[in-house]
Structures are given as structure tokens and as C-alpha cells.
Amino acid sequence: MFDTPDQILRQLRAGEDSRAEFKEIRFGERGVISPNTEDFAAEMVSFANAEGGTIFLGVDDDGDIVGVPREKSQLVEQWVLNVATQNCDPPLRPQVRREALPVPGENGMSIIIVTVPRGLFAHCTSGGRYYARLGSTKRRLAPPELARLFQERGRGYVFDEQQVFSGAVEDLDWNRLEAFFGRSPRIPWLDLLRNTRVTTRDESGVDRPTVAGLLAFSSDPARLLPSAYIEAACYGGTRLSSDDLVHAERLAGPVSDQVDAGIAFVMHFMNAGRPAEGKDVYDIDVVDEAIVNAVAHRDYSVSGSKIRLFLYADRLELYSPGKLPNGLTIEEMPYRTFTRNQLLVSFLSKMRSKRTGQVFLESRGEGVRKILDDGEAHAGRRPEYELFGNELRLTIWALRR
Structure with missing residues (x-):
């Protein structure tokens, strides 16, 4: 990004931003004393937890070049690499290079350019602090932000x-x-x-x-977890319209009760207004699997978003908050097992439904395939998963009559 002196000088004139940070270096008898190691580790971590960035050493906050004495450049480079490996967890591997730029009234000065790539994992300082770059400053991550970062980068914060x-x-x-x-x-x-x-x-x-x-x-x-419930609604038509609303209900309580209440809601309304012909509009076992998956695997760190269950004349839509975890794609869902909420899943795998008497979850990883295959076998049209930003939608089609 900053390959030429002209590009570097343009950035220094423009000032700090989401991809550039300026740091002046001060020395003591034993080496670098400012910035201190924790602060400098925080700057590198903040870039790694965002989209990467560059730290210009030997530049003050106004973008003026104060320089690093050339005889101390090697010392500074080694200090940077030590901080990256010993004060960042997991260790970072920044690119470090020297650039000779004109420093008014000085000879034998250079700046040191530290390029921090976007991290593969969530990184913290040796003090256990997680930061991300936001604009021209670093910001310590709040627990929900940190949870989403770990889910995106695939490391062990649950x-x-x-x-x-x-x-x-x-x-x-x-x-x-x-x-x-x-x-x-x-x-x-x-x-x-x-x-x-x-x-x-x-x-x-x-x-x-x-x-x-x-x-x-x-x-x-x-x-205490304000979004931990299911918003259920039944519509007489095929569109989301208050004019077609038949009934709306909030399905709350512990997750086991939410699942049973969701199934009861669908069973109550799915055949309304249709002649009895010996076959339900939906395969209720498919609906059961879908609601259990939504409750077990939704992202509870996304505040203000609840599971939404909408029943229409031609389909059931189930919205679950959160992106797919650990690099999973829609296409891979039937073939890869994934568990966002490992502890909750362990509880649900031992809890039994009041409706069926069976445990809510089994650890075979067959849930998505069951939804897709059995849903298609029942209705003649394959259910569909779609991702809209931070929300996953499952559409299960009604049996055509």
C-alpha cells in the first residue's frame, strides 16, 4: 500500500485513519521506552482484528517526521518483532522495513514502517485485552463484539x-x-x-x-437476555402484511419450552382453512428439527435480534440471528457439522421434549440434511437456506393441495 516515498508522504499529510497509525519513538538507556510494549501491542492487535494496517514509527501525531536514528533502526526493528511475538496472542508476523525520508534539519534519520496484516484469528495483548481499529483510533471490544470476532475467526472463545x-x-x-x-x-x-x-x-x-x-x-x-425468545406470527396470505395477520405470539421461557411452543404453534395453525386430506401441510418432524437447530445454533451475542417464525399460506419462514460460524457456507451446511453454542447443545442433547419424550438434539450432524431431504419429500419442493447479513433464513414450503 505504501510502496513509494510519494505514497508515504501523502498518507502522512492526510493523517491517521482506519489503516494508518503514527508513533514517535523515544529511547532510554536500555532501548525503546515509548511507546510501551502493551500500548504498541494494542495497536498491532487492533489492526489484526480489523482489516490490517500500517504503523509509521518516527512520525508524530501531526504527521511530522521526527525520524529514528539509523544506528538505532536495528534495535527498533528487533523491538517490534519481540512485541509482535511475545506481547500478542496469538503472535503476529508484521512486515518491517526502513524508509529514508527527508527530516528537516536532520541527517542520518529514517522512519520504520510496520505493516500488520488482517489476522486469521482473534488476537489480544499479553495483558488479555482485545482491540479493533475503528477510524483513526483503537477501541477495546465489548463482549458481544468479541464473540462475533471469535466466531468469524474461529478460535476458542465460546x-x-x-x-x-x-x-x-x-x-x-x-x-x-x-x-x-x-x-x-x-x-x-x-x-x-x-x-x-x-x-x-x-x-x-x-x-x-x-x-x-x-x-x-x-x-x-x-x-436478562432480552432477545432470547421466538417471535411467532401466522398470516392468512403469502406476504408479510399486518392486513393478513391471523395471530402473533411471543414464545418465551427456557429454550426447551420455546421449542415445544414453536412446534405447537405450527401444528395449531398449519392446517387452518384447509380440508382434511390425511396429510399435514408440513412434515412436523422437519419443523421440529428446524426450530431446535435455530434455538441451539443462533448467535445469542447479537443483541436486539430474536428468532422469528412466520407461517404463511404457502410456506414457513424461520429467521435465526447470526452469520454462519467458522467459515461455513450455505452449500456446506448439509455436509459439515457446526456448533456455535457448545454448552447449550450439550444441555439440549440430554433434555427431553414434553411433546415427543425424545431428547432435543442428537450429535450425528444430520439435522440440515433431514430438513432438506424430508422437507422436499413431503412438499415436493426443497427447503431453502439464505443468508441476509447477520441473519439466516430457512424457508420450508407447504404441501400443495
């Missing part, structure tokens, strides 16, 4: 295992916990909840429910 800071153990439903774990566990309850990651301790030693713990074992998770 959002549903994070604690809900505003929650407490009292927000869990003990009847549900006893139904799942038994009334008389062999170890104290709090130890059991911590061991199974239903709860975790915060920095003050207070037990807090995890996201998955709240979703699975709270009678009202949406009180």
Missing part, C-alpha cells in the same frame, strides 16, 4: 459459556435443575453447577449463571 454479569444463582429454576441433575447430587449444588458450567464465579467470587445455564434452566431467560 459466548454461551460466558457469565451473565447481571444474573444470580437465584435466577435459575431449581425444579428444572433437579429434573436435569436429580434431586440428590453427590456433590454440593454450587460445585455441581460450576463443574457443569451452569454457573461461573466472577472476579469477586460471586456465582453467576452462564448464558447457556440461563437459557436452559431459567424460567424467564429473556429477563
